[in-house]
Amino acid sequence: MSHGHHHIIPFQTLTKVFIGLVALTILTVITARLDFGPLNFLHVPIAIGIAVIKTMMVVLYFMGLKYDNRVNGLTFGIGTIFVLVFIVITLFDTAFRGDLGNVDTETIMDRQREEQLLQQREPDPDALRVAPGAAAAPDTAAATDS
Amino acid sequence: MNNGSAWLPEQASTLAPEIDALFYFVKWVSLVIFVGVVAAMLYFMFKYRRRDAAERPVPVKESKLIEISWVVVPTILVLIVFVWGFQGFIKLNVAPPEAYQITVRAKKWLWEFEYPNGTTTVGEVHVPVGRPVRLNMSSEDVLHSFFVPAFRVKHDVLPNRYTSVWFEATRADTFQVFCTEYCGTQHSGMLAKVIVHPEAEFREWLNSGGGNFDEMPLPEYGAILYQQQSCNACHSIDGSSGVGPTFQGLYGAERRFADGSTAVADDNYIRESILQPQARIVEGYPGVMPASYGSLNERQLSALIAFIQQQQ
Amino acid sequence: MSATAKATAAPAAHQGASYNYLNHDKSVWSWLSTVDHKRIGVMYAFTLAIVFLVAGVLAILVRTELYAPGETIMGPDAYNQTFTLHGIMMVFLFLVPSIPAILGNFVLPIQLGAKDVAFPRLNLASYYIYLIGGVLVVSAIIFGQVDTGWTFYTPYSSDGGSAVIFMTLAIFIAGFSSILTGINFIVTIHKMRAPGMTWNRLPLFVWGLYATSIVQVLATPVIGITMLLLLLERVLGIGIFDPALGGDPILFQHFFWFYSHPAVYIMILPAFGIISELIATFSRQRIYGYKAIALSSVAIAMLGFLVWGHHMFVSGQSAVSAVIFSLITYLIGIPSGIKVFNWVATMYKGSIWLQTPMLYALTFLFLFTIGGLTGIMVGVLAVDVHLHDTYYVVGHFHYVMMGGTVMALLGGLHYWWPKMTGKMYNETAGKIAVALIFIGFNLTFFSQLILGSQGMPRRYYDYIPAYTGLHQVSTIGSYILAAGLFLVLFYLLWSMFKGARAPANPWGAATLEWTHCTSPPDPHNFHHTPLVTRGAYDFHLADEVFGAQSGDGAGDGAHAPARLAGDGRVAEPQ
Amino acid sequence: MATTTATTADAPAHEHAHHPPHLQHHFVSSEQQFDSAKLGMWLFLITEILLFSGMFVAYTVYRVWHPETFTAASAFLDWRLGGLNTLVLLFSSYTVALSIHYAQKDRLDRTFWMLVITLACAGVFMIVKAFEYGGKFAEGVFPGEAFDPVGHYAPLADIPYARQFFSIYFVMTGIHGFHVLVGMGIFLWLLFRVRRGDFNSEYYTHIELAGLYWHLVDIIWIFLFPLLYLIGHGGGGH
Numbered sequence A: 001m002s003h004g005h006h007h008i009i010p011f012q013t014l015t016k017v018f019i020g021l022v023a024l025t026i027l028t029v030i031t032a033r034l035d036f037g038p039l040n041f042l043h044v045p046i047a048i049g050i051a052v053i054k055t056m057m058v059v060l061y062f063m064g065l066k067y068d069n070r071v072n073g074l075t076f077g078i079g080t081i082f083v084l085v086f087i088v089i090t091l092f093d094t095a096f097r098g099d100l101g102n103v104d105t106e107t108i109m110d111r112q113r114e115e116q117l118l119q120q121r122e123p124d125p126d127a128l129r130v131a132p133g134a135a136a137a138p139d140t141a142a143a144t145d146s
Numbered sequence B: 001m002n003n004g005s006a007w008l009p010e011q012a013s014t015l016a017p018e019i020d021a022l023f024y025f026v027k028w029v030s031l032v033i034f035v036g037v038v039a040a041m042l043y044f045m046f047k048y049r050r051r052d053a054a055e056r057p058v059p060v061k062e063s064k065l066i067e068i069s070w071v072v073v074p075t076i077l078v079l080i081v082f083v084w085g086f087q088g089f090i091k092l093n094v095a096p097p098e099a100y101q102i103t104v105r106a107k108k109w110l111w112e113f114e115y116p117n118g119t120t121t122v123g124e125v126h127v128p129v130g131r132p133v134r135l136n137m138s139s140e141d142v143l144h145s146f147f148v149p150a151f152r153v154k155h156d157v158l159p160n161r162y163t164s165v166w167f168e169a170t171r172a173d174t175f176q177v178f179c180t181e182y183c184g185t186q187h188s189g190m191l192a193k194v195i196v197h198p199e200a201e202f203r204e205w206l207n208s209g210g211g212n213f214d215e216m217p218l219p220e221y222g223a224i225l226y227q228q229q230s231c232n233a234c235h236s237i238d239g240s241s242g243v244g245p246t247f248q249g250l251y252g253a254e255r256r257f258a259d260g261s262t263a264v265a266d267d268n269y270i271r272e273s274i275l276q277p278q279a280r281i282v283e284g285y286p287g288v289m290p291a292s293y294g295s296l297n298e299r300q301l302s303a304l305i306a307f308i309q310q311q312q
Numbered sequence C: 001m002s003a004t005a006k007a008t009a010a011p012a013a014h015q016g017a018s019y020n021y022l023n024h025d026k027s028v029w030s031w032l033s034t035v036d037h038k039r040i041g042v043m044y045a046f047t048l049a050i051v052f053l054v055a056g057v058l059a060i061l062v063r064t065e066l067y068a069p070g071e072t073i074m075g076p077d078a079y080n081q082t083f084t085l086h087g088i089m090m091v092f093l094f095l096v097p098s099i100p101a102i103l104g105n106f107v108l109p110i111q112l113g114a115k116d117v118a119f120p121r122l123n124l125a126s127y128y129i130y131l132i133g134g135v136l137v138v139s140a141i142i143f144g145q146v147d148t149g150w151t152f153y154t155p156y157s158s159d160g161g162s163a164v165i166f167m168t169l170a171i172f173i174a175g176f177s178s179i180l181t182g183i184n185f186i187v188t189i190h191k192m193r194a195p196g197m198t199w200n201r202l203p204l205f206v207w208g209l210y211a212t213s214i215v216q217v218l219a220t221p222v223i224g225i226t227m228l229l230l231l232l233e234r235v236l237g238i239g240i241f242d243p244a245l246g247g248d249p250i251l252f253q254h255f256f257w258f259y260s261h262p263a264v265y266i267m268i269l270p271a272f273g274i275i276s277e278l279i280a281t282f283s284r285q286r287i288y289g290y291k292a293i294a295l296s297s298v299a300i301a302m303l304g305f306l307v308w309g310h311h312m313f314v315s316g317q318s319a320v321s322a323v324i325f326s327l328i329t330y331l332i333g334i335p336s337g338i339k340v341f342n343w344v345a346t347m348y349k350g351s352i353w354l355q356t357p358m359l360y361a362l363t364f365l366f367l368f369t370i371g372g373l374t375g376i377m378v379g380v381l382a383v384d385v386h387l388h389d390t391y392y393v394v395g396h397f398h399y400v401m402m403g404g405t406v407m408a409l410l411g412g413l414h415y416w417w418p419k420m421t422g423k424m425y426n427e428t429a430g431k432i433a434v435a436l437i438f439i440g441f442n443l444t445f446f447s448q449l450i451l452g453s454q455g456m457p458r459r460y461y462d463y464i465p466a467y468t469g470l471h472q473v474s475t476i477g478s479y480i481l482a483a484g485l486f487l488v489l490f491y492l493l494w495s496m497f498k499g500a501r502a503p504a505n506p507w508g509a510a511t512l513e514w515t516h517c518t519s520p521p522d523p524h525n526f527h528h529t530p531l532v533t534r535g536a537y538d539f540h541l542a543d544e545v546f547g548a549q550s551g552d553g554a555g556d557g558a559h560a561p562a563r564l565a566g567d568g569r570v571a572e573p574q
Numbered sequence D: 001m002a003t004t005t006a007t008t009a010d011a012p013a014h015e016h017a018h019h020p021p022h023l024q025h026h027f028v029s030s031e032q033q034f035d036s037a038k039l040g041m042w043l044f045l046i047t048e049i050l051l052f053s054g055m056f057v058a059y060t061v062y063r064v065w066h067p068e069t070f071t072a073a074s075a076f077l078d079w080r081l082g083g084l085n086t087l088v089l090l091f092s093s094y095t096v097a098l099s100i101h102y103a104q105k106d107r108l109d110r111t112f113w114m115l116v117i118t119l120a121c122a123g124v125f126m127i128v129k130a131f132e133y134g135g136k137f138a139e140g141v142f143p144g145e146a147f148d149p150v151g152h153y154a155p156l157a158d159i160p161y162a163r164q165f166f167s168i169y170f171v172m173t174g175i176h177g178f179h180v181l182v183g184m185g186i187f188l189w190l191l192f193r194v195r196r197g198d199f200n201s202e203y204y205t206h207i208e209l210a211g212l213y214w215h216l217v218d219i220i221w222i223f224l225f226p227l228l229y230l231i232g233h234g235g236g237g238h
């Protein structure tokens, strides 16, 4: 019974991967704390990008997927794809909620909170009319008053 | 169901014919496919029935053409239906900007409607004929759903968020409203009526603040309120127990409360029960009666009390 | 020791299997602690039959209450709990496990030519985990009432009675059982096939279970986390789903349906597999479009993950997602159609034998096509606005679940009954039952399709008088249906004691469990690991089915069964 | 029945000359048994991933809805502790990978020590977490309705949806922490079995599987760390 084909991942490889992971962790912290000015929106993609690279390193070397049966890799791949499906398709709803105008984008709580804030800041009742979001469903704002 | 067909109920909104056309298109296509499948099945079943136990048929060669056709034809059909259904969906959801607006509040287990001039009704909504109407809805507790079969409209009513439906009624009549999102004990009792008036009549109704009941004797007015305010969702008048105690024999009876105390159900007690339902909870019942009846005016209260007094 | 076992087993096989998995050890403990996939399958069969019976009786109570408007036999709260319990038990405790756990467990390893599933102890564990889930459901009933509907929509479920906690836990735990079965099957199919059993030779039941298992593994964890979050919402008020705390109830619906739509394919895909077996065997014809049927199962499994929002067209989700969900919903109709058409085509120029299992298969074709096409109807965006949450939907899903999956389960149960028990059921009784079930079913649920399109909402304890007539038809239909099912229960039980002894291959089928196994099978399934040389439905190559002493089964002792038929019932292939 | 293998597993005994003690009767070879176990483990891992996916969905949805809340609330998490825990977990992943490496080379003594280090790292991780949780509970930062921040956390009270952020934080890290605890249990059991001499270079399946599980726990944390701890510190705001 030979286990010959069970690839033994060399000590050096494992150590290099570990050092790489530590380096990337430090990189994540640094990039997250840097101010990119107008490019600040890049924080999230960078953080996720680094996390993905780290994951790949763990999966390929620590978990040995690089040397493993193709089925196991496929399994992992399909699993990840469905996580993405779950997130992305749910976002198609939550990010576009109310796109036909018959569902209010804002919750009633938020709306009330906003009105309160506006009232505190500016006693002029006209300001209510230009409140963001009120334009989407002007009627409902009136409804909450009653 | 007057003027409805075997499958669909009466049509009473501008969008209903369009949706029905789509329904019937899908139905007929389905029927053709279904009959085709079953006919082939029955025919083979008869034609190739086993006559001899030793039969050993030769495998049939698969035909690419047939296989492609039964992929392509359904694909085309569903694409047609998709585009059509999509267009209808957009129409159903996008209210014309000039629509007449009514605010709807749903709660366990009644519908409350408020018109722009402040008039409110419970359990029935009055709308003008031939004019788009938009209902801006929200719920005070759980999910509900506003459904008028004759108009083919439906939309969920959510707590903490406004949603809306719109319709344009084509005929003056009364139509059934259902709650179609499960909301507890009296889900099936959470009904209402859409009362469609000709434009002039509607304006008159609205200006009179929701009908002229001033002349009516109190008990009769009370009977109307009993329906309108949805007391009937929870209180019966035939002695059977619902969510709340029955009104039959209530007046003058001695009541026991959850805290052990008792009282006689006189005018004041009933008044309190309506205005502050949580003040004293009748033994054996949950304290779920809505506190929102505080907006009833004196005459309405008297009417209800008179009505309850009659139920002996 | 091993020598004696062999010595007694081998000759016994020739005499019609007196040494088999049922009688090699009869103690109760040997059953409760068994890791034999066949015994676990049988234990599941008993347990699930009880669950089905209880849930079915609840359905009959529901129907009886709806016989007339107003209170008929119970009050509104009792009614709401009854349909909730009916839905939960039918879906989570009965239909999701049903075919894989009973027939899958019993048949899958044998069809692959394996001695057992890859992880036999895990298999037993999954049974006990399932039992724990069942016990929790029962405690939910004892400790309180659950009246949320099987969908648990928030906020109703997050501030209702406290028994909801038991129920969510029960579903969480039953989910584990389902996951373990799924993992076990996938590994078994990948790693345990007998020599020569290539992917293209796999019986289609195996393909169906394979696709099912993929869905089980990918979707079930999500119901787990959903139930966990719901539980936390109830206990701690974490504010993710509860609008009173700023949460979003529609998000809960996404979570719920991300599992529960794929779950309907967990229910139907194994049924597809059974139907393929039945139609091929009883038409004695190579299945038409083998690859198309096999791969369409996998396609449905995958596409099934992309359509969950079609349950939410009027919930307030965005139109963008409604459109995507609707489009993909239709796309599922296409692989489903491929299957239906291929099954019908398989009958073409076959040799069709109308035994009870085949009648169930034909019933399935009839009912599932209606169920599927009504599914297309409710997938139409504009039309679903009218039909959503009416009895049309109730009709649709009973046509696919009861008319689809349960018919296939019954067909499969009759088909493998001789193999599982070693006894033949009564064919005449079988045919009468099919007729009762077919008539009763259509009366019950076709009237619901009409009711629904007329506007009758679901989950209604009471209804307006206009709907009375159709409700009465439906109720009467359900009694006929119940009579049919009780007849099945009765004659199956009867056959266990009084039935004629089953030959090894009463149907002249060509898959391994029939050609290489005794009825009932040996504890180790085969005496020798089989060598597979042809496809599962290559009847023209299957000499062993027709009695010729050739092929890989030679000398096995378990084959050439038809000629062993002593009871004259199956004077089949000569 | 697995336990009666010896009595009834006649057929395989004939078919395979070599029959190591760990080989279960229904497998043809150790190879098949190992591959099956590993595929089973990978399948289990994707169920774990999908279990967490639900929480990532909740995270994403609320983050897209209330980005300012997330940035503001995240600033109340200590990234140093999170960072420390990241390094601890990475190191434990490394040692668990080494333990397999040594098992494959029949250096079971080293395997043992590597597992000890892994277990210790897991312990450190949990202790750090306990400090984090404790600090928050002390000042009213609870998941759910009990959320009532005071003291250092008081400003959170004015941030709408901060409760949601912390609910998600607690649920995600809580379930992750639960997995760490389970992992610790597994490692203890493995240590015992290694000591007992159950494993060798021919048969180390359980270590391999535990390793896979542990790496997954690590991977989840690789995502949790930046998503929860680091979003509040960008833009030089703090």
Ligand code: HEA
Binding pocket: B033, B037, B073, B074, B075, B077, B078, C151, C264, C265, C267, C268, C310, C311, C329, C330, C332, C333, C334, C336, C337, C338, C340, C368, C369, C371, C372, C373, C375, C376, C378, C379, C380, C384, C387, C388, C389, C393, C396, C397, C400, C401, C404, C405
């Ligand atoms: C076994 C279970 C099962 C199965 C297999 C299906 C299959 C399908 N279901 Fe069903 N469904 C349920 C169980 C199931 N469903 C349940 C339980 C609910 C309600 C849940 C609740 O709310 O409580 C539900 C609800 C439900 C809804 C929501 C309705 C609503 O609440 O408003 C929708 C909407 O799209 C839908 C669609 C479909 C479609 C398109 C299919 C397709 O897979 C069907 C595909 C099959 C065919 C189409 C037939 C064969 C094809 C041909 C003969 C070829 C010709 C075809 C074409 C030209 C298209 N289903």
Ligand code: HEA
Binding pocket: C049, C052, C053, C055, C056, C057, C059, C060, C062, C063, C083, C084, C086, C087, C088, C090, C091, C094, C095, C148, C149, C150, C151, C394, C398, C401, C402, C406, C444, C458, C459, C460, C461, C478, C481, C482, C485, C486, C488, C489
């Ligand atoms: C597997 C799925 C399944 C099955 C098989 C059934 C079977 C039946 N269902 Fe059910 N049903 C659901 C799943 C199912 N249902 C779900 C998910 C809901 C939604 C719940 C909700 O809204 O939350 C629902 C809701 C539902 C309603 C709507 C309630 C409402 O909205 O108010 C109705 C009403 O008629 C109904 C009726 C029936 C009937 C008459 C049967 C009959 O077919 C039952 C017949 C069965 C028997 C009478 C038992 C006999 C059994 C034996 C004798 C055992 C024999 C054993 C063997 C042969 C092995 N069901």
Ligand code: CUA
Binding pocket: B109, B143, B144, B145, B179, B180, B181, B182, B183, B184, B186, B187, B188, B190
């Ligand atoms: Cu309100 Cu149902």
Ligand SMILES: [Cu+2]
Binding pocket: C260, C261, C264, C307, C308, C310, C311
């Ligand atoms: Cu669905």
